[in-house]
Every structure is written in C-alpha cells, then in structure tokens.
Amino acid sequence: MDLLRETLTSAAHEQGFVLVGFARLNPLSEHEAFYRRWLADGGNASMTYLAKDPELRFDPRRLDARYKSVVSLGYPYAARATPTVDWRAEMRGRIAAYALGRDYHDVVKKRARAVGDVLRRLRPGSTTRTYVDTGPVFEREWASASRIGWFGKNTMILNREHGSYFFLAEIFTDVEFDATAEPYRDHCGTCRRCLDLCPTGALADGYVMRSELCISYQTIENRGAIPRDLRPKLGNWIFGCDICNDVCPWNDDHASDHSAGDLMPRLPEMLALSEEEFGRRFTVSAVKRAKRRGLLRNVAVALGNTRNPDAVAPLAHSIEAETEPLIRSHAAWALGEIGGSAARRALERALHDRDTAVRREAAAALETN
Numbered sequence: 613m614d615l616l617r618e619t620l621t622s623a624a625h626e627q628g629f630v631l632v633g634f635a636r637l638n639p640l641s642e643h644e645a646f647y648r649r650w651l652a653d654g655g656n657a658s659m660t661y662l663a664k665d666p667e668l669r670f671d672p673r674r675l676d677a678r679y680k681s682v683v684s685l686g687y688p689y690a691a692r693a694t695p696t697v698d699w700r701a702e703m704r705g706r707i708a709a710y711a712l713g714r715d716y717h718d719v720v721k722k723r724a725r726a727v728g729d730v731l732r733r734l735r736p737g738s739t740t741r742t743y744v745d746t747g748p749v750f751e752r753e754w755a756s757a758s759r760i761g762w763f764g765k766n767t768m769i770l771n772r773e774h775g776s777y778f779f780l781a782e783i784f785t786d787v788e789f790d791a792t793a794e795p796y797r798d799h800c801g802t803c804r805r806c807l808d809l810c811p812t813g814a815l816a817d818g819y820v821m822r823s824e825l826c827i828s829y830q831t832i833e834n835r836g837a838i839p840r841d842l843r844p845k846l847g848n849w850i851f852g853c854d855i856c857n858d859v860c861p862w863n864d865d866h867a868s869d870h871s872a873g874d875l876m877p878r879l880p881e882m883l884a885l886s887e888e889e890f891g892r893r894f895t896v897s898a899v900k901r902a903k904r905r906g907l908l909r910n911v912a913v914a915l916g917n918t919r920n921p922d923a924v925a926p927l928a929h930s931i932e933a934e935t936e937p938l939i940r941s942h943a944a945w946a947l948g949e950i951g952g953s954a955a956r957r958a959l960e961r962a963l964h965d966r967d968t969a970v971r972r973e974a975a976a977a978l979e980t981n
C-alpha cells in the first residue's frame with residue numbers, strides 16, 4: 613500500500629471507520645439494466661427521488677468531471693440482541709438498531725469529512741466531496757467496487773469480520789487511487805435465511821428488494837396508510853427493521869445484550885407523545901424522519917399487534933383526542949385486532965369521526981368483531 617493510502621486509512625481508523633477501500637470512478641454500467649427494471653417494476657415504491665438523475669447515479673463524474681476515485685468507508689454501529697421481554701404483555705415497540713443514539717447522517721458525515729480534510733492536506737489543491745446517504749449515489753455499488761465487502765442477498769454490504777451493521781460513506785476525489793486488492797468474494801453461498809425469514813417476503817432471489825413490502829420502508833418512508841395485509845406482519849417494529857440483518861450468520865457474533873429501554877419503548881407512552889415531546893425526544897435521532905404522524909401510526913399498528921386488552925384504553929383515547937386522521941385510522945384498525953366490548957364501543961363512536969378514512973377503518977374493524 614502506498615504512503616498516501618496508508619496515512620488516509622489510519623486517519624479513517626482514527627475517526628472510527630473500520631472499513632476503508634479505494635476504487636476508480638468508472639461508470640457503473642454493469643447493473644444499469646437491473647436498476648432500470650427495478651424502477652419499472654415499482655421496486656422504489658413511493659421513493660420517487662430514487663428515479664431522479666439516474667445518469668448521475670451511474671456516473672458520478674457527471675456531478676463533477678474532476679472526480680477520479682472514491683474512498684469508501686464503513687462505520688460500525690452496535691447490533692442489539694432482542695431483549696427477552698414479552699413485548700405483547702409489556703406493550704413495547706422496537707426501533708431498528710441504526711436509529712438509536714444520534715442521527716448517523718450527522719455523526720458519520722462529520723467524521724468522513726475529517727478524513728477528506730486529511731486527504732486535501734496531504735494533496736494540496738485536491739478536491740473532495742463526501743456522501744452519507746445524502747445524494748444520488750449508489751453507495752453499496754461503490755462499497756463493493758472498493759472491496760470493503762460483498763453485496764449480500766439481503767441487499768446489504770457484508771463483511772466477514774464486521775457483518776452488515778455498519779453505515780457507508782464515500783469520499784469522491786480527483787486524487788487517483790486504484791481499486792483495493794482483490795474483489796471481495798461473495799460469502800452468502802447457499803444460505804437464504806434473510807429471504808426466508810423476512811416476515812413480509814420483501815427480498816427475492818437475484819438481490820431484489822421490493823420496498824413496498826419492506827418493514828423498514830413501511831415504517832419510515834411510507835407517508836400514508838400502511839396496507840392492511842401488511843400491518844399484522846409488522847409485529848412491534850415502529851421504526852425500521854433489523855430482521856434481515858439479525859438472521860444473517862455473518863452477524864452472529866455482533867449482537868450485544870441490551871435492555872428494553874430505548875430499543876423497546878413502551879407503546880402507550882409513545883402514542884401519547886405531543887408534537888413538542890416528539891420533537892424534544894427525537895430531534896437528534898434518525899427517528900425524526902418518520903415525523904410524529906408516521907411514528908404514531910406505526911405505534912398504533914404495533915399496539916394492535918399486541919392483542920393485549922390493556923391497549924384498548926390508550927387506543928380509544930387516541931381516537932378521541934388525536935388530531936391526525938392517519939393516526940386515528942390506524943388506531944381504529946388496532947382496536948379491531950384486539951376486540952372485546954370496550955374496543956367495540958370505541959369503534960362505534962369512531963363511526964361518527966369527521967374523517968372518512970377513520971370511519972372506513974372503524975366500520976371494517978366492527979365487521980370482523
């Protein structure tokens with residue numbers, strides 16, 4: 613390894629990155645047909661930004677013709693073992709491990725920029741631009757081209773030592789670097805655990821992820837109603853999902869024990885969060901992306917999935933007091949899942965709600981009770 617790479621790699625390690633790789637910024641033509649087909653089949657669901665600027669995604673040099681290489685970085689985060697609490701009895705939701713603590717967009721970007729600063733100091737006059745989930749960039753393609761891991765069947769970049777619990781960051785630069793060592797071999801083999809154990813069947817053979825079926829998509833990116841047939845399959849996930857990472861054998865040694873706490877917040881308290889409380893609690897967290905209305909919609913669904921009669925009171929109260937129809941309509945669905953006379957009474961009141969979607973959900977829920 614030449615001195616520049618070596619120094620930059622140490623600088624990245626100092627910033628907490630465990631994976632560092634280099635690649636030429638050659639246009640990504642190999643998977644263009646795959647991506648266009650994925651979009652045409654609606655793989656991106658409502659994430660229309662993914663269909664924008666495909667030419668920039670395939671060739672970052674169109675962003676800036678000076679770019680010649682990419683430095684790909686992997687920043688680890690702690691996988692969380694599922695606490696051994698009965699989430700139905702205790703009425704606890706579950707938040708994806710990546711969203712605990714400070715928003716990674718801020719943390720990782722700052723650290724990646726610091727690595728870019730080192731590069732510009734070592735090569736005066738050079739240019740760098742850093743991405744962490746923030747631009748028209750196929751981050752996993754560059755990670756794979758930079759050989760920091762392989763593109764797994766769960767569509768994550770996997771590394772033998774670090775599993776898949778790491779974020780990706782890229783530094784595009786006009787400094788010339790060749791690709792790191794040998795291509796990273798695929799180690800998924802015949803394993804299909806992620807495909808078979810995804811509760812919604814969001815992953816298909818051939819590295820295909822159908823976003824509209826992904827729990828992560830539904831709980832974070834979907835701004836509207838969650839399709840009814842998917843709701844029971846969401847279990848207690850209220851922001852993101854870790855299943856296709858948790859079940860991966862390459863992550864076996866990474867889960868640390870963790871108490872319920874932030875990982876599994878109590879659902880009744882979450883359903884009662886005001887806009888101000890939501891802001892205070894999640895302002896530095898990635899969870900703010902779902903906004904209060906999205907998060908509390910998910911909380912209502914998870915409360916329904918507990919099938920716990922103790923969830924009736926908070927759900928009935930939400931239908932009375934909540935101003936957001938999206939949350940009230942999902943609370944009505946949840947009451948239908950739990951059933952019983954108190955739930956029915958609340959649903960009968962909801963038949964007179966001022967919002968049609970809420971009335972429709974209440975009527976549908978009463979039909980099954």
Ligand code: B12
Nearest residue numbers: 643647708745751763767768769779780821828829852853
């Ligand atoms: C949109 C998005 C999502 C969507 C769609 C997910 C998806 N699989 O595409 C949703 C909301 C569902 C999502 C969920 C999650 N995401 Co996300 N997401 C993104 C985002 C912003 C864009 C991804 C994208 O362009 N998707 C479209 C697909 C088609 O693109 P792609 O797979 O990268 O594209 C190429 C490959 O498919 C390739 N290809 C096809 N076949 C093959 C075969 C081989 C061998 C190779 C090498 C390539 C290849 O061709 C495509 C075109 O070139 C990226 C950040 C970024 N800008 O890249 C983060 C990112 C992928 N997400 C990330 C994370 C952490 C998650 C979650 C784990 C969060 C959570 N716990 O809930 C889940 C995991 C779900 C999953 N299995 O993907 C990390 C992944 C880190 C890693 N180690 O791989 C990223 C990179 C963010 C980051 N900076 O760290 N995400």
